[in-house]
Amino acid sequence: MPRAEAGTPKWLANKMKAKGLQKLRWYCQMCQKQCRDENGFKCHRMSEGHQRMMQTFIQSPGKFLDAFSREFEEGFMKLMRTKYSRQRVLANTVYCEFISDKNHIHMNSTIWVTLSGFCQYLGRTGKCKIDHTEKGWYVEYIDQEKIKREQELEAKRAYELTEEERQKAEIAERVEKAQAAGLYREAEYTELMREDPDEKIAFKMPEVRLKAEKTEEGEEGAPGPSKPRNLFAELAKQRRAEKAQNNGTVGASSNANGHGEGIVDVSGPDASASASASASFSGQLDRRADEKDKRKLSALERLRLENEERKLKKVKTETNSTPTPAPAPASAVKQEDVEEETWLSEGLVVKVVLKDLAGGKYYKKKGKVTNVPKPFTGDIRMLDSGDVLRLDETHLETVIPNVGGRVRIVKGVHRGEEGVLKAVHLEQFCATVETAAGVREGMQYEQVCKLMADE
Ligand SMILES: [Zn+2]
Incomplete structure (x- = not known):
């Protein structure tokens, strides 16, 4: 078809x-x-x-x-x-x-x-x-x-689990071995004990050493000052020495490589880091205890000590200058906090800057310091009226004489030196003074004060 x-x-x-x-x-x-x-x-x-x-x-x-x-x-x-x-x-x-x-x-x-x-x-x-x-x-x-995927996942999980168990068992085995050898110390929780509350808390993790360093370490004994120490190795060595002393035999698991992994055994290559960290921390505490005598002062402590020393010195000078020290007035104490030394001394010509006294009668008037009964306080005999006032030095100011006038340096490193005012630099608010010890330039106005010869 x-x-x-x-x-x-x-x-x-x-x-x-x-x-x-x-x-x-x-x-x-x-x-x-x-x-x-x-x-x-x-x-x-x-x-x-x-x-x-x-x-x-x-x-x-x-x-x-x-x-x-x-x-x-x-x-x-x-x-x-x-x-x-x-x-x-x-x-x-x-x-x-x-x-x-x-x-x-x-x-x-x-x-x-x-x-x-x-x-x-x-x-x-x-x-x-x-x-x-x-x-x-x-x-x-x-x-x-889907079933296959789930099965794979399950298998993977099971594998991980067994791996973890294997690791745990391995660690436990090592702990047991170390315990048998008397090298293992259980990590325990204790209160943080501090000799000095200001001391820094430092953690030192066991460092990983290179092979080259290992051979170097073989010499043992004294690691260089700059080289970080293996606390574990030291601790283990110490323990071993003690043990040897006690029963005359060296610990069973003495280390062939001399690297001193006695306790580190527990924290082998695949052990958890926490075990080694905690053990290391206890080692740190031991070390601290050893060094408690020669530990350095912290910065804060040093400051406090210095401050105390200074105060002590000051009290001494005060007692030296005044045979019968009376309790200083409140204002004087205040001054002490700001300025460390009094500038007031006998023979100076000073200006009163206290407005309220006697209705301002003495304000901006000059007087001579005739007596310093105690630090920061002076007896001033006014030049014009002859009145004598007892004033705190905070109510007084230095007087700068004409060039050629006699002055005393009242503050700073040259305090106490006397000489002649050589120049006044108005722009810089400072003066030049020539004393027996030399020419002092750049003196502030409050560092220099006019002197009046005794009558
Ligand atoms: Zn066919």
Whole structure:
């Protein structure tokens, strides 16, 4: 029968008939040819092309069967994974969906003879959960990939767990060994004991040494002052020495490498850092106890001491200058805090700067210091009136004489020197004084005061 020409009614009829589902048993998978009836299929089987295809099939039937079966399964499972995932569905429904694609792999070319056989295969291989009812086989997709992922995760977790346990066991074993050797000391919580509350708290972590340093360390004994010490090694060595002294034998686990890892054994390469840190801390405490005598003073402590010393010295000078020291007036104490030394001394000419005294009668008037009964207080005889006032030095000011006048330096390093005023520099508010010891330049006004010769 010649093929109908495209566009003719016959061609259209053939197309329409081919559209629907057709009998599986008249489909030839090798030639991918669907026949519409028994006669047509018979004719196809007799055809030369089919014969040739069958020859190739016979040569390796397994290969073709496997390939077709795999393709069929893949197509079916693709539907299960996408459209029918997470639901229990009649296998026939999926199958109908699958074969609606006309170019699907037909089941008669697979290793499965019937759909139920295929279902059972799926159930057996764990690809689907299957159950049989009156209606037929139901299938439910099992996400093998998800299960696989979960299994992998589980395995990983289990591995980590065992790894952790292994490490713990290893540490425990080392602790036991060290305990047996008498080298291990349990880390315990104690109060922080401080000799001096101002001292800094320092933590020293055990340093990681390079191999080159190790050989150097082999000499033992005295690590250089700049080199960080291995407290562990020292502690371990000390313990070992004690032990040897006590029972005449050296500790069981003496270290061959001389690096002194006696206790460090516990904190081996993969042990937790906390164990070593705590042990190191106890070592630090030991060290501190050793050095408590020669420990340095903290900055704060030093300052306080210096301050006390200074005060002590001052009291001494005061008692020297005044044979009967009376309690200083409040204002004098205040002055003491700001200025350390009094500038007032006998023979100076000073200016009164106390406004309130006697209605301002003495304000800005000059007087001569005739007596200093105690530090910071002077008896002033006023130049004009001859009145004598006892005043605190805070109410007095120095007087700068004319150039050539006699002055005394009353403050600073040259305090007490007497000489002649050589110049006054008004812009810089300072003066130059020539004394027996030399020329003093840049003297502040309050450092220099006029002197009056005794009458
Ligand atoms: Zn064929």
